Amino acid sequence: MSVEFLINALAAGLLIGCFYAAVTIGISISFGFLDIANISHPAFVIAGSYAAYLLNQGVGIDPLLSGLLLTIPFFLLGCLFYDIYFHAFEQHGREGLSGLAFFFGLMFIIEVVLIMIFGVDFRYVEAGYLNSTWRLGFLDLPLRLLIPSLVAVLLFVALQLFLSTTFQGRAIIAVSQDPSALSLLSIRPRRIKRLAFGLSVASAGLAGALLIMIQPVEPSIGREYIGRVFAICVLGGMGSLPGTLIAALLLGVIESLTSSYYGPAWAPAVSFTFLLATLTLRPRGLLGR
């Protein structure tokens, strides 16, 4: 194998890693900060993909723009689901078994509804720039990968800034550490958690639009992302956004190398090995607190 091949595989891995970070950031917020194991997150991502597909094919809206527009309804949806979750589970201390079953059922419902509406065919979006590729010497940078990756990085930086500089953002970090101290500052933990969960689902909507720009989508591919996002979230260290980015890039590169050298059919196994190795060897993750 040539050096050019290796470098191209590395570049593709880094780009796809940025995108993985965008899919995972929502999990990092809900699972890392709020301790809500939202396993339906990837299903929300796929729902976002299909919403972007509808807006693109029906009204002709640019997928990037529709991704931004989608954050609003997805945010509201997230707030709604947090309220249900709070009333049904968190309030009674039943997060474990029932909470997990709830999100699992939600994931299944989303997948089945998408199959009933759209079937199992692959769907994709169209935009003029998606078909061109930048060439830097021997390095190929397809725009359908480059643009979503850049947007993913922007999303990541924006959320990191929000969490570390604004009052609300810092309250989200605080609520994961000491909710009662938050109450003493007359901030209601429940409202902060609702805001955080809304943001997490909103990021899934945008990530979904990015996903369908990168590759054609069918309802069940969300499942491949479950292993991926939790592997990244755990490896990065729960509740550490920089850790999430590093872990996402690492997984992206390793997956890209695996599929370049051994064939794409083996790629899904990589994330699982990652996850198991992390859980066994270093459950706190790379940058865990």
Added chain:
Amino acid sequence: MRMPIFSLLALVVAAALFAAFLAIGNEYLFFAGYVVVQYVVIATAWNILGGYCGYVNFGTGAFFAVGAYATVALHKLQNYSENNFPPAVAEVIAVIFPLPIPVLILIGGLLSGIIGLLMGYLTLRLRGVFFAIATLALAVVLQTLVVNWDYVGGSRGATILRPPTTSLFGMDYIHYLFALMLLLAAISIIIARGIERSTFGYGLASIRDDELAAEAAGVPTLRLKLACTAISGALMGMAGAPFPYYVGYVEPASTFSLIYAVNAIAMPMVGGTAGWLGPLLGSLTLGSLQQIASVTISSEASLLLIGVILVAFVVLAPRGMLGWFDRLRPKRKGMVATGGGH
């Protein structure tokens, strides 16, 4: 009820059910009944870990598929050995094979149990949610392995030709499979009830209620959890082992289907997770409901129905159908309590 009496009763009920099916004589009833009874095994198995110990297994499809693919692999071994093994070995294999289904069930159970043990050993020391996520990922990875494994047909799948009758009393093959699955269901219910009322079961309950306290009180939590995962996984694998002979054609997408995981969770949750009766009740109602809905409406609609019922029960009736009766019971107790104090 004493354990031997209960066991005998369970076996008698299973035998009576089989006799009743034979008396009705409708072949479709056996086909549909097999699936429902298979879910009794799966739901009971899931509940041994989920309901008794509080650890959620999302990988039911994977454990089930391990059993099913163990059967496929062994089934293919006979032809494979003729061409690839030394003649002496091939001759031995030709004598032993095809293996009787009860043996295949034991092998499938053993393999699934070992996988449960390994998974548990790696993840059960952490918080329960990590175990749940790991089982979810396990399904994806095992499916990847099978898709890439040409010997069992890869993503194309494998066809298993089922003989029309068994050598045993010349019984119709579907009747035979149904009888075996009924027996397996009775055995898993007996195991579940046995665990419930043993020291092992009390240990599991203490883990479910407060693992830290259990550990502090000297309960060997890791060992109990591992045993529990192995038993639960083994039963799921046993339910999967006869599956290739039932469907005749096995391919990864349907064998690893998420529907097994959803049903495995939904059935105990709908019935009630506290004891052996809940999964039985849940699997009989939901299993029959699915059979009816997929015939009368569509198979997608029946899937959607299960998902909606699961979410509705988890949110609105967290103690399942048996919880409805619990509401009646404390009232009576309450009346006594006002008289005699509590």
